[in-house]
Amino acid sequence: MKVVIVGSGNVATHLSLAMASLEGIEICQVYSPTEAHAQILAERLNCDFITDPTQIRRDADVYLFALKDQALEPVIRAVPANNGLWLHTSGSMPMQVFAGYTERYGVLYPLQTFSKSREISFRGIPLFIECHREEDKNCLEDLARRLSGKVCELSSEKRRSLHLAAVFACNFTNHIYALAEEILAKEGLSRDYLFPLIDETAAKVHELPAREAQTGPAIRYDENIINKHLGMLADYPDVQMLYRLLSQSIHKKV
Amino acid sequence: MKVVIVGSGNVATHLSLAMASLEGIEICQVYSPTEAHAQILAERLNCDFITDPTQIRRDADVYLFALKDQALEPVIRAVPANNGLWLHTSGSMPMQVFAGYTERYGVLYPLQTFSKSREISFRGIPLFIECHREEDKNCLEDLARRLSGKVCELSSEKRRSLHLAAVFACNFTNHIYALAEEILAKEGLSRDYLFPLIDETAAKVHELPAREAQTGPAIRYDENIINKHLGMLADYPDVQMLYRLLSQSIHKKV
Numbered sequence: 001m002k003v004v005i006v007g008s009g010n011v012a013t014h015l016s017l018a019m020a021s022l023e024g025i026e027i028c029q030v031y032s033p034t035e036a037h038a039q040i041l042a043e044r045l046n047c048d049f050i051t052d053p054t055q056i057r058r059d060a061d062v063y064l065f066a067l068k069d070q071a072l073e074p075v076i077r078a079v080p081a082n083n084g085l086w087l088h089t090s091g092s093m094p095m096q097v098f099a100g101y102t103e104r105y106g107v108l109y110p111l112q113t114f115s116k117s118r119e120i121s122f123r124g125i126p127l128f129i130e131c132h133r134e135e136d137k138n139c140l141e142d143l144a145r146r147l148s149g150k151v152c153e154l155s156s157e158k159r160r161s162l163h164l165a166a167v168f169a170c171n172f173t174n175h176i177y178a179l180a181e182e183i184l185a186k187e188g189l190s191r192d193y194l195f196p197l198i199d200e201t202a203a204k205v206h207e208l209p210a211r212e213a214q215t216g217p218a219i220r221y222d223e224n225i226i227n228k229h230l231g232m233l234a235d236y237p238d239v240q241m242l243y244r245l246l247s248q249s250i251h252k253k254v
Numbered sequence: 255m256k257v258v259i260v261g262s263g264n265v266a267t268h269l270s271l272a273m274a275s276l277e278g279i280e281i282c283q284v285y286s287p288t289e290a291h292a293q294i295l296a297e298r299l300n301c302d303f304i305t306d307p308t309q310i311r312r313d314a315d316v317y318l319f320a321l322k323d324q325a326l327e328p329v330i331r332a333v334p335a336n337n338g339l340w341l342h343t344s345g346s347m348p349m350q351v352f353a354g355y356t357e358r359y360g361v362l363y364p365l366q367t368f369s370k371s372r373e374i375s376f377r378g379i380p381l382f383i384e385c386h387r388e389e390d391k392n393c394l395e396d397l398a399r400r401l402s403g404k405v406c407e408l409s410s411e412k413r414r415s416l417h418l419a420a421v422f423a424c425n426f427t428n429h430i431y432a433l434a435e436e437i438l439a440k441e442g443l444s445r446d447y448l449f450p451l452i453d454e455t456a457a458k459v460h461e462l463p464a465r466e467a468q469t470g471p472a473i474r475y476d477e478n479i480i481n482k483h484l485g486m487l488a489d490y491p492d493v494q495m496l497y498r499l500l501s502q503s504i505h506k507k508v
Contacts, residue, residue, distance in 0.1 A: 117462070124450050189416060216421055242496075249433075
């Protein structure tokens with residue numbers, strides 16, 4: 001199976017390396033508009049790279065589009081017609097973004113956060129797949145099952161809700177960690193102190209729904225502590241506002 | 255060493271059970287204003303319980319006050335004078351809350367989230383200690399080191415910043431998980447899908463400062479996705495406002 005990787009970001013990097021490690025899969029080309037990025041990934045995959053989407057090869061079996069949402073349609077439009085299976089990896093773009101450009105298309109959405117510098121095993125990452133043509137389903141499902149132990153069919157509409165939930169569970173959570181780290185840094189306290197707490201908070205929700213696991217001043221509505229904390233954040237009105245709204249939201253169980 | 259446990263909540267329960275497991279420590283009494291709670295914990299510790307703080311024994315070596323902040327001073331006031339070491343476990347109350355009631359006092363603050371239903375090993379929990387009298391330091395430090403491998407001396411002022419950071423890293427993070435779970439529940443999607451993402455987000459900050467680990471639409475400032483997500487939350491104005499403020503805060507790196 002010959003694969004072209006369209007993109008060179010975090011998802012493109014991790015997914016292409018995972019695919020390259022599978023027997024019988026050959027990554028034959030990397031496209032990225034940024035030459036340096038295209039080159040780095042192509043070197044890791046030991047294949048050619050291009051920076052012009054009209055130069056994308058026509059003889060591959062799978063075209064994996066791992067691009068920012070805004071870049072997806074302009075690049076799709078530029079790809080030369082071919083008979084491969086076109087897949088994108090976006091949580092929020094509908095599968096129909098391919099409609100009109102090819103008949104063979106689908107989605108392979110990995111629900112995970114990727115950083116280029118961090119190794120991660122694909123086996124445990126939930127992969128959500130969607131396929132336009134019944135005839136292409138087996139091919140997509142086989143590919144997904146070779147990559148991960150958790151493969152699930154999901155419509156574009158449900159996928160965008162999953163993606164919204166993931167923005168909360170990952171991106172917003174990580175930002176909350178960043179705010180906590182800043183509070184410690186201001187006092188010269190090590191951010192390492194928080195790791196057991198962060199780990200236990202994450203581990204707890206495997207056992208209990210998060211709503212039942214809630215602890216702290218806001219769920220008890222301890223106004224004494226809440227007001228002290230708001231006072232401590234007086235110089236940081238944006239963070240203070242987040243503290244206030246999150247506490248209210250916990251209290252109202254919204 | 256005889257210990258009286260003043261309180262019967264999550265911290266009182268976990269800390270007293272950890273202390274009871276140490277050789278040479280005897281928990282001799284539990285106080286709680288709520289008889290049912292006092293009784294449950296006293297049964298687990300195999301000791302007496304009382305619901306009137308004026309009945310607290312006078313012959314113990316350590317009095318551990320694990321109470322809500324508002325309850326702390328009224329209960330301290332009611333405890334009969336004695337010669338034991340008085341310790342509270344609060345992140346946000348200054349050590350000086352004991353001043354005037356006794357000369358021997360300090361703080362033993364465990365930085366962790368506790369639920370009664372969940373077992374947790376105390377060895378990995380950072381314990382922050384503070385002591386009024388130099389002569390009591392050894393006693394407190396010994397006790398803390400027998401409970402945990404991570405003991406650190408910390409002033410009341412720095413402790414309250416640590417507690418504020420912990421409210422973000424744990425309580426707010428958990429609430430963000432709860433919002434994510436609700437988004438999934440509305441679509442009939444299992445909350446289990448999020449576990450690998452939640453775990454990886456937590457694991458990542460062991461290696462990278464959270465600010466460097468940030469991914470997602472807000473850090474890229476992908477207005478296309480952000481606006482779609484805000485639209486999906488139109489029926490939940492409080493959650494929509496949180497989405498907007500968190501995204502702005504990520505973008506501004508506030």
